[in-house]
Amino acid sequence: MNNQTTPFMPALLVLFCCSQACSTPTTDESDSDTGTPEQPVLYVVSMMHAEDAINFMDLEVAFNTMAGPLQELDALFSEHGAKTDFGPDWTFILGVQAWGPTLLTDHLAAGHGLHTHAHETSRSIKEVNDLLLEVGVSENRVANGGFKQEGPDGQNWVGYLAQQTDDSSQPLFTTAVAYKDADTQLSNGIGICFRPSTSGDWTVHDPEGPLWYIGSNALQSVGGGALDFDALRDWIDDRLANLDPSKVNTLYWHDSLHKYGQPAQASERIERWEQELTEYFDPLVADGKIVWKTFAEMSDVCQAHEAEF
Secondary structure (H helix, E strand, C coil): CCCCCCCCCECCCEECCEECCCCCCCCCCCCCCCECCCCECEEEEEEEEECCCCCHHHCHHHHHHHHHHHHHHHHHHHHCCCCEEEEECHHHHHHHHHHCCCHHHHHHHCCCEECEEECCCCCCHHHHHHHHHHCCCCCCCEEEECCCCCCHHHCCHHHHHHCCECCCCCECCCEEECCCCCCCCECCCCCEEECECCCCCCCCECCCCCCEEECCCCCCCECCCECCHHHHHHHHHHHHCCCCCCCCEEEEEEEEHHHHCCHHHHHHHHHHHHHHHHHHHHHHHHCCCEEECCHHHHHHHHHHCHHHC
16 A cells, blocks of 8 residues: 555455345346346455544554555455455544555555445544545445434435435435444345335335445344354355345445454454455356455446346
8 A cells, every 4th residue: 555554454344245136137148247047146245344443543553453454355355356345434534544545545446445434423424424535535425324313304314325415415325235223233134236215114125216225135133244254155155045036136244354453363364364265255256156346336236237126
């Protein structure tokens, strides 16, 4: 990354999007990214987050300790043609500003994704997104957060995200990911993309809805979706055996940058990732069963096939 960040190498968020989505992959067999009705594909990404519990902007050593593994994971995933999608909360972004100005732009340049991740404990999701722009991210249209908020006229959290606008009064986000109930911490098990309703039950598909939602297919349990290496292969195998050929199937897990905070721990996890990518994911890609996409790229796939939903 930049010359200030060479000593570290940030541990990258591993986002993985593979499940059922709201449209059918294209039936054109010449397009290896979309599969066929006989063999639909699963779109996956490794999602990683950095939370706001650490004041990275005040702690250079802590920032560098986390940034190093992120960079290593970026490089490793790139070697395998795999994708990660990173969602740093506000303290990590301020750490980037202070200690590693090109960390996130280097991450994007390597072909990985970014999304706005905000618990909104002290900064709104728009404020966190503005911070991303301040560190050189030209645009970001994917949001993770706002789940406890309400939109105008009693709308749900989808309406809240949809009302966020940029300085030109244009919608800030086109896509939402990784819903988790703010009170119960339960995920929802959705494994497709669709347009969620802005009123009432957000899981109801609304063809006129302003946003896309990309589901993770995470288990409906506390901590569902958290990366579990020992359960990862069985989870994906089961998903692959039950793909919906009429939908855009998506799947991802939640890796945490904080799991890479100690050198020995980071080394162990990165070695495990190399094993999983080599032994498990690479053959699935070669067989045309999974396709790595960032959240923004998945959103584009959903948009391209919307007429088929």
